[in-house]
Structures are given as structure tokens and as C-alpha cells.
Amino acid sequence: MRPHIADLMATLRSTPQSLLAFTPARWEATIHAARRANLLSRLAADLDDAGLLAQVPGAPRAHLDAALIVARAQREAVLREVALICAALAGVGIDVVLLKGAAYVLADLPVARGRVFSDVDILVPGETLAAVEAALMLHGWSTTHHDAYDQRYYRQWMHELPPLRHNVRSTVVDVHHAILPLTARVKPPSAKLLAAARPVEGDARVRVLCPVDMVLHSATHLFQNEELTQGLRDIADLDGLLRHFGPQAGFWDELPRRAAELGLARPLYYGLRFASRFMDTPVPADVLRVAASGRPPRLVRALMDVLYDRALRLDEEAAAGWLSPLARRMLYVRAHWLRMPPTLLARHLSVKAFRRQPDPA
Amino acid sequence: MSGHEQTRWRAIGGAKMAWREWDGEFVVFNPRTGSTHLLSEFAGEMLLGLLASDEGITAESLAARQADSSAGTDDSERSIAIASALAEFARLDLVETVTL
Amino acid sequence: MIVADLTAAALTRTLAGPGLRLRTGPVVTRIQSSLPTVARGIALHYAEHPTVDEDVFADFHVRVGTPRNVRRWLRPQAHFFFDGWSPFTPLPLAQGFPMLEWGLNWCVSAHCHQYLIIHAAVVERNGRALVLPAPPGSGKSTLCAGLVSRGWRLLSDELTLIDFEFGNVVPLPRPVSLKNASIDAICGFAPDAIVGPPVHDTVKGSVAHMKPPATSVRRASEPASPRWIVLPRFEKGVADRLAPLSKARAFMQLADHAFNYSMHGSRGFELLAQLVEACGCFELAYGDLDASVRLLNGLADDR
Numbered sequence: 001m002r003p004h005i006a007d008l009m010a011t012l013r014s015t016p017q018s019l020l021a022f023t024p025a026r027w028e029a030t031i032h033a034a035r036r037a038n039l040l041s042r043l044a045a046d047l048d049d050a051g052l053l054a055q056v057p058g059a060p061r062a063h064l065d066a067a068l069i070v071a072r073a074q075r076e077a078v079l080r081e082v083a084l085i086c087a088a089l090a091g092v093g094i095d096v097v098l099l100k101g102a103a104y105v106l107a108d109l110p111v112a113r114g115r116v117f118s119d120v121d122i123l124v125p126g127e128t129l130a131a132v133e134a135a136l137m138l139h140g141w142s143t144t145h146h147d148a149y150d151q152r153y154y155r156q157w158m159h160e161l162p163p164l165r166h167n168v169r170s171t172v173v174d175v176h177h178a179i180l181p182l183t184a185r186v187k188p189p190s191a192k193l194l195a196a197a198r199p200v201e202g203d204a205r206v207r208v209l210c211p212v213d214m215v216l217h218s219a220t221h222l223f224q225n226e227e228l229t230q231g232l233r234d235i236a237d238l239d240g241l242l243r244h245f246g247p248q249a250g251f252w253d254e255l256p257r258r259a260a261e262l263g264l265a266r267p268l269y270y271g272l273r274f275a276s277r278f279m280d281t282p283v284p285a286d287v288l289r290v291a292a293s294g295r296p297p298r299l300v301r302a303l304m305d306v307l308y309d310r311a312l313r314l315d316e317e318a319a320a321g322w323l324s325p326l327a328r329r330m331l332y333v334r335a336h337w338l339r340m341p342p343t344l345l346a347r348h349l350s351v352k353a354f355r356r357q358p359d360p361a
Numbered sequence: 362m363s364g365h366e367q368t369r370w371r372a373i374g375g376a377k378m379a380w381r382e383w384d385g386e387f388v389v390f391n392p393r394t395g396s397t398h399l400l401s402e403f404a405g406e407m408l409l410g411l412l413a414s415d416e417g418i419t420a421e422s423l424a425a426r427q428a429d430s431s432a433g434t435d436d437s438e439r440s441i442a443i444a445s446a447l448a449e450f451a452r453l454d455l456v457e458t459v460t461l
Numbered sequence: 462m463i464v465a466d467l468t469a470a471a472l473t474r475t476l477a478g479p480g481l482r483l484r485t486g487p488v489v490t491r492i493q494s495s496l497p498t499v500a501r502g503i504a505l506h507y508a509e510h511p512t513v514d515e516d517v518f519a520d521f522h523v524r525v526g527t528p529r530n531v532r533r534w535l536r537p538q539a540h541f542f543f544d545g546w547s548p549f550t551p552l553p554l555a556q557g558f559p560m561l562e563w564g565l566n567w568c569v570s571a572h573c574h575q576y577l578i579i580h581a582a583v584v585e586r587n588g589r590a591l592v593l594p595a596p597p598g599s600g601k602s603t604l605c606a607g608l609v610s611r612g613w614r615l616l617s618d619e620l621t622l623i624d625f626e627f628g629n630v631v632p633l634p635r636p637v638s639l640k641n642a643s644i645d646a647i648c649g650f651a652p653d654a655i656v657g658p659p660v661h662d663t664v665k666g667s668v669a670h671m672k673p674p675a676t677s678v679r680r681a682s683e684p685a686s687p688r689w690i691v692l693p694r695f696e697k698g699v700a701d702r703l704a705p706l707s708k709a710r711a712f713m714q715l716a717d718h719a720f721n722y723s724m725h726g727s728r729g730f731e732l733l734a735q736l737v738e739a740c741g742c743f744e745l746a747y748g749d750l751d752a753s754v755r756l757l758n759g760l761a762d763d764r
Contacts, residue, residue, distance in 0.1 A: 023516070024516055024517060024518040025515060025516060025518075027518055028518050028519055032522060032544055035544060036544050036545070036546075057518070059489070059517075059518040059520065060518055062487075062520075062573070062575045063520065063572070065574075065575050066572060066573060066574035066575050069574045069575070069724060069725065070574060070724065073723070073724040073725070073726065076395065076726065077395070080393075080394065080395065377727070379727050379730050379731065379734075381709075381712075381734045381738075382709075383707065383708035383709050383737075384707055384708065384709070386707055386708075386709030386710070387709065388709050388712050388713065388730075388734070390726075390727055390730035392726060392727055395723055395726065397713070397716055397722075397730065399709055399710070399712075399713045
């Protein structure tokens with residue numbers, strides 16, 4: 001039976017030595033599960049940090065080593081991209097605020113270790129959007145999603161420009177002006193996030209969100225993201241952030257307060273609930289209680305739990321219950337629903353379903 | 362234009378650059394950009410000169426350094442070659458000017 | 462135990478059920494498929510290859526077949542599944558075996574970053590390896606098949622694996638892919654070679670595979686030191702000729718042909734430098750298989 005990767009990581013944290021008793025069959029299941037969840041390099045990094053990598057048998061070890069090589073190469077690529085983005089935006093007169101993976105790397109957070117990246121995400125004030133886009137295009141980035149419908153989808157409705165791809169390097173930068181779409185029911189004010197952003201040590205060019213905002217963004221991203229394939233990876237991110245910032249003075253008091261201020265009480269509730277359930281994240285009981293004020297009505301909550309549970313569990317193609325792909329679909333619809341009012345949603349989904357997909361980024 | 366002759370150049374992150382030379386041709390790895398380059402003998406010798414000095418080196422000194430290996434070319438040709446190589450190196454993010 | 466030890470019925474059952482656990486050099490792949498063309502292709506081309514038990518770690522899980530949902534009734538196509546998801550567009554069922562081969566190449570080139578992986582054929586004689594990097598259309602696979610039919614050991618047809626520790630070539634002996642005119646060329650050049658039935662109308666034209674010699678498969682655990690790098694360029698009617706290539710240029714060509722060179726940063730640079738340092742580097746103008754094979758044999762004999 002395949003282990004649930006989150007169980008695995010929780011086990012790893014509590015008794016890393018237990019991995020040494022794994023049979024080849026267990027290693028096989030573990031490596032494959034970790035790769036499916038996009039957490040192979042994270043597993044490798046955890047083992048490396050615990051000083052256990054050398055004791056993994058050769059055949060599975062090769063995959064862990066390979067994953068670390070990829071992670072290291074990607075980390076260097078992110079550092080290079082950030083430097084080049086800063087150089088491109090030097091004349092625009094804004095602070096470059098990094099989000100998500102790039103932020104974790106620049107801030108040297110433990111959660112960056114072993115992480116894989118796709119794009120660099122930045123947050124800029126809405127009024128500078130045109131200048132930022134122009135500056136990036138001057139330095140070799142071009143817009144993607146050329147279809148007029150998609151362009152409108154991004155610019156009118158979403159919280160980001162269509163992704164910009166660099167002509168030579170093919171790397172992608174996502175420029176956000178808000179952390180949720182313009183059409184969403186909840187509108188956390190970006191100005192507050194930008195005002196609270198802080199510099200990273202040793203690098204004057206970039207800023208990152210303050211700790212509570214970083215956690216709230218991660219929780220929001222997980223549960224309202226249209227693409228749910230990254231679910232487990234995002235929960236692992238959230239878990240990593242909570243474990244790192246938790247011990248900081250005032251963090252647990254500030255978190256629910258800030259969530260209420262930004263209108264993100266519900267995502268916080270889900271984030272804390274699922275992180276503690278899947279990753280055994282230590283969340284103080286009173287914080288969970290306070291966060292529960294953001295919870296939805298009981299029936300909806302129960303249904304959401306079941307849906308997320310099934311979607312997040314790795315379903316192996318052969319063993320899949322019929323429900324899992326369905327569950328993902330329901331969650332996909334829900335994520336869209338939270339972002340776009342229902343009337344717009346129906347139109348968007350039907351158009352998306354029948355148009356030819358553009359080439360993936 | 363004045364003071365141009367006094368501009369000093371050096372390799373960026375030279376300590377971490379890796380290079381090899383075979384039969385007068387050079388391959389160079391620049392970890393800053395992740396790029397690998399193939400350089401002619403002339404360009405390669407220039408890069409070695411740029412790598413050798415932390416305080417930077419002027420185009421004039423580079424020319425003098427290579428006077429022997431590029432004997433037969435006149436001074437102005439050599440200066441032009443050096444200037445365009447430096448411009449190309451800068452474009453490739455291999456070198457920077459040293460601000461005093 | 463090798464694949465040939467299984468009866469056709471047992472092989473079909475294993476592939477359709479728990480999967481065949483096949484060893485190819487350092488890689489163990491669990492292969493599942495219900496397609497008869499795939500079973501036949503494996504029986505023919507992988508007859509000498511070892512199989513392993515379930516208590517041996519399998520690096521990759523692949524399946525070539527129809528999707529396990531309602532879509533399979535709509536249009537019968539072969540899909541390549543890796544760990545349950547499909548990285549490629551589907552193909553006609555008849556192309557199941559070539560699809561498996563391309564998929565197995567992808568598994569290694571996309572994941573085995575513990576090696577430097579070069580898109581090149583590599584063969585061995587007297588303990589020394591000849592690396593033939595080349596883009597499609599260069600004739601490298603035909604040359605590879607030709608050399609292997611004249612006594613060279615097959616290390617790999619597509620993916621040259623270089624280990625970081627010693628700079629050796631690690632064998633990955635698998636069927637040699639042949640396209641279009643090469644199929645007849647090899648059948649003529651090596652009448653005893655075992656070449657499977659051609660599959661037509663693929664994106665690459667007609668495709669067939671040559672079974673690797675049993676000795677190449679049996680010696681899969683013996684690495685070889687690289688000694689020559691030869692870049693072939695096929696041109697019909699050209700006079701076959703080996704010309705020296707500067708090491709620096711050979712280096713750049715290898716970096717261009719490596720799947721994961723940039724991933725390894727300075728380590729990749731150092732390994733390629735070491736490789737180029739140790740090898741005689743050449744370009745080969747190749748017009749006639751027999752003539753070029755002789756030229757390369759001559760290279761090996763000259764030491």
C-alpha cells in the first residue's frame with residue numbers, strides 16, 4: 001500500500017531513523033509517491049539535513065541525489081532571474097516585492113530548501129503595472145497568452161498580468177498587482193501588503209512580505225488556486241512557513257488579527273486546519289479556536305474536508321477510486337467560484353473547455 | 362570621452378570562473394550567468410589578463426600585454442579589437458568596469 | 462532470469478498484470494502493457510535482458526496502453542503513462558513499441574541527473590569507448606548499428622551516461638532505433654542482425670529497432686573509459702573522411718548535445734573538460750556505411 005506522502009514527511013520529522021528500516025519495495029513506493037507530489041527534492045533535502053542521505057540504499061539514493069541536483073540548479077536560476085528582474089525594473093522606482101518560492105529563496109527560509117520552481121512572482125502597485133510591463137519588455141520579456149480572450153481574462157479579471165516569458169532564457173515572471181483577482185468576493189488591499197513588506201538581509205534590491213502576510217498568502221494560494229495539482233506541495237510550504245515563523249514573538253497573536261484585517265479569515269482557517277491535519281503542524285489551540293471564527297457552516301465544512309482529503313491524497317492510476325478525479329473537478333469549480341462571480345464563471349469555464357489550449361508555459 | 366583610457370576593467374566573480382585552453386582556443390564557464398563560452402586565442406588571453414587583476418586593468422595595459430602574441434597587427438587595430446572584445450564581454454556579463 | 466525464459470503467454474500475462482521488471486544497465490523499469498505489439502516487441506528486442514523480482518527497487522513505472530477511463534472507447538490510441546500520468550500526446554496503437562522506446566529514453570534523460578547525459582551513441586572496443594554525438598539526421602544510429610555488427614560492444618544508441626566519479630561511460634544497452642532508409646541499409650550490411658518489423662507513418666517516418674547483441678547486454682555492468690569523440694554528419698554521396706576537431710570545439714559540441722549540462726554548473730564543465738582532455742576528437746563526413754565503419758575501425762586499431 002502506498003504511503004501518503006504527508007504521513008511520510010510527518011514520520012520523517014518525528015523519527016528520521018525509521019527510514020533506515022525501509023525495504024526496497026517501501027523505498028520504491030516512497031520515491032514514486034514523492035515524485036508525483038512534486039516533493040522528491042524536499043524529501044531529499046530533509047534527509048540530507050538530517051544527515052541520513054548517505055545511509056539510503058544506492059538505487060533509491062540515485063533519485064534523491066538527482067532531485068537535489070535539480071533543486072540546486074533551480075535555486076541558482078531563481079537567484080539569477082531575480083537579479084535580472086531587479087536590473088530591468090531599476091528605473092521604474094518601485095520596490096520589487098517577491099512572492100512565493102522566489103521570496104523563500106531570497107529570504108533564505110528553510111522551506112526554500114529542496115523546492116522546485118517554475119516562475120518568479122512579484123507584487124507591484126496597481127498604478128505601476130504599465131510601467132513595469134514596459135520595463136520588462138524592454139529588457140527582453142514578452143507577453144504570453146496571445147489569445148484576446150485570455151489577455152482580457154488576465155488584465156480585466158485576474159490579479160496578474162499574463163505571464164511574461166523571456167525571449168532568450170525562456171524564464172517566466174508573473175507580475176501581480178493583488179493577491180486575489182479583481183473579481184473575487186474578497187479583496188485584500190495590496191497597499192497594506194506592500195506597506196508591510198520588508199527587505200531581505202544582505203540584499204537591498206528586493207523585499208518580501210512580512211511573516212504573517214507570507215503565511216496568509218500561502219494559505220490563500222493553496223485553497224483558491226485554480227490548478228490543484230500542487231496541493232500537497234503547497235501544504236508542505238505552508239507547514240514549513242508556520243514552523244519557521246511560529247517561534248517568533250507575537251506571530252500567533254498577529255496572524256488571526258491580520259487575517260481579519262485583510263478579509264482572509266476563511267483561507268486562514270482552512271490553511272491551519274489542513275496543515276495541522278496533514279503535516280502535524282504545531283498550531284496553538286487558542287489560535288485554532290480564534291481562526292475558527294472564519295469557518296464556513298458545518299455542512300459545507302464537512303463536504304470541503306472530504307473533497308480536499310480526496311483531492312490531496314495521491315491516487316495511483318491503478319488504484320484510484322472513481323471519486324478522486326471528480327473531487328478535483330469539484331474543487332476546481334469551487335476555486336473558480338471564489339475568484340469570479342458565478343455569472344462570469346459559467347462563461348469562463350465553457351469557453352475554456354472548448355478552446356484549444358495554448359502551449360504550456 | 363575623456364578619461365576613457367583610464368577605465369579599469371575586471372572579470373566579474375573571476376575567482377569562480379572556470380576555463381581551459383587547448384591549442385590556443387579557450388572555453389570558459391561563468392557561474393554568474395551559467396553560460397559557457399568559446400573564445401579565440403586573442404579573446405582568451407584578454408580574459409586571463411582580466412582575471413589576473415583584482416584592481417582592474419586598463420585597455421591600454423591589455424594591449425601591451427598582448428603586443429607579443431598579436432605581433433604584426435598595428436596598434437590601432439589592436440585597440441579596436443580590444444575595445445570590441447571588452448564590449449562583447451560586458452554584454453555577456455563577464456566583465457565590469459571598476460569604480461574607484 | 463532473462464526475458465527469453467518467459468513463455469509468450471507468461472510474458473503477456475506479466476505485462477498485463479503486475480508488470481515486467483526489466484533491467485537495462487543501471488536502470489530497472491517496471492513495464493505494464495496490454496498491447497500485443499508491445500509484448501511482441503519486448504519478446505524480440507529484449508530477449509537477453511535480465512528481469513528482476515519485486516524485492517528489487519524499480520526506478521521507473523511505465524505503462525503503454527489505453528487510458529483507464531471512458532475515453533478508451535472513443536478512439537483507441539496508445540498512451541505512455543509515467544507514474545500514472547501521460548507526458549506525451551497519444552499515438553496510434555500500432556506504434557506502441559516505438560512509443561515504449563521513446564518513453565524509456567525520456568525516463569532516463571529527464572531524471573537520471575546523477576549522470577551527465579549526452580545525446581550520443583557510444584560503443585566500445587578493447588575497453589575504450591567511442592562517443593558519437595549527433596542531432597537527428599546525422600546518421601549516428603545507423604553508424605552505431607553498423608559498428609555493433611562489426612564487433613564493437615553496444616553501450617548505448619541514444620543516451621551516453623557519464624559518471625561523475627571516474628568519468629566513465631556507464632552502459633545502457635537497448636535496441637538501436639533505425640529510420641527509413643537505414644532499416645534496409647543495416648539489413649543489407651548485417652544480414653544476421655535481428656531487426657524487428659518496421660512501424661510506418663510515425664512522426665519520424667518508418668521506424669524499426671535492431672536487437673542488441675547478447676554479449677553487449679551481458680556486459681552491461683562493465684563501464685568503459687572514453688577514448689574518442691567523433692561527430693558524424695551523413696551526406697549521401699560524400700567521400701568518407703575523418704578530420705581532426707579541436708578540443709575546444711568538441712567541448713562546445715558536447716555541451717550542446719548534453720541534456721543536463723547546464724544543470725550541473727561548474728561540475729558539468731569540469732567533467733566535460735576531463736572527457737575532452739582524454740579523447741581524440743574528430744568530425745566524420747559519412748556517405749557510405751562500410752567505408753565509415755572501416756575508418757572508425759582504423760581509428761581504434763591506431764590506438
